[in-house]
Amino acid sequence: MLTVDFDRLGLTAGDRVLDMGCGAGRHAFEMYRRGADVVAFDQDADELANVLEVFGAMKEQGEVPAGAAADIKEGDALSLPFADGEFDRVVAAEILEHVPADIAAIRELVRVLRPGGTIAVTVPRWFPEVICWKLSREYHDTPGGHIRIYTDAELADKLTKAGLELDGKDYAHGLHAPYWWLKCAVGVENDTHPLVKAYHQVLVWDIMRTKGLSRLTRGAEQVLDPLVGKSMVLYLHKPA
Template structure:
């Protein structure tokens, strides 16, 4: 289930790309399939181990273009272990809302992005997220959970003040917002509740089969209640 539009990001085969906060690797895998030189970066060593294994399996199965490379790197988003301007493209998907020192993390992303490069940042969208917080404290009040809710204006301001140019915004996963509203209403851990269980089956059908009716529904719902907001930025060639 991808959040970032790689065509809008400008991803090309051979680009060196950073997936910051890669988690289970969903964006890293797709960028690798597209022929990029990928670094999946995260604090979680166990997650990265699984990502590394799948990188190897993808190469062995012939799922990636010849010459594409992928690796993992563990570390801290506040002190990225990379040189200035090292990456052509950067993805930071659903991670900044977890980081207390988000401005420092943004500064690091800007530092390692080359002049002329592009950055995609996705975070939970303001309205769906506010509903979740209102319905359930348990939704966000957990170790490593969401600590803030961004408006588009706030996040654009924080990134552009660090030297990038705002390119545009997309919204994604409109079908997923009602699921989380249901979960927050009935109990975030109550997976067996009939409403939560039934809606989860719908989402699995969407992800696995991509039926036309749900794709069309998503196109209608994404701009209205899309759970994720995706902002795209460009680093000027000169300061």
């Protein structure tokens, strides 16, 4: 389930790319598959170990083009262990809402991006997120949970003040907002609720691109994304 549009980011084979806060690696895997030189960065050593294992499996199975490279790096988002301007592209997906010192983290992202390079930053969208917070304290008030809700203008302001220029904005995962509202209403950890189980199955089928149903859900997301897309994506570049 990808949030970033890599064509819009301008990703090309051979680009050196940072996936900051990579988590389970969904974006890192796709960039590797497209021939990039990927660094998956996170503070969770266990997650990174799993990501590295998948990188190896992808290479063994011939899923990546010749010349593509991928590695992992553990560290702190506030002090990235990379040189100034080291990366052609940067992805920071669903990470800034977890970071208390978000402005410091943004400055580090800008520092390691080369002049002329592009970056995609995604966070939970304001409206769907507000509903989740109102329905359930458990949804966000947990260790490592969401500590803020960004408006479009606030996030764009923080990024542009750090030296980036905004190229565009998008919304994604319109089908996921109602799912999380439902989970928040019945209990975030209550995965056995019949409605939650049924909705989750629809999402799984969609992700697996089941014939027929995938076309239906893609059409639904085209309608829902602008209205209630769960994630907001900003595309920016660092002036040359």
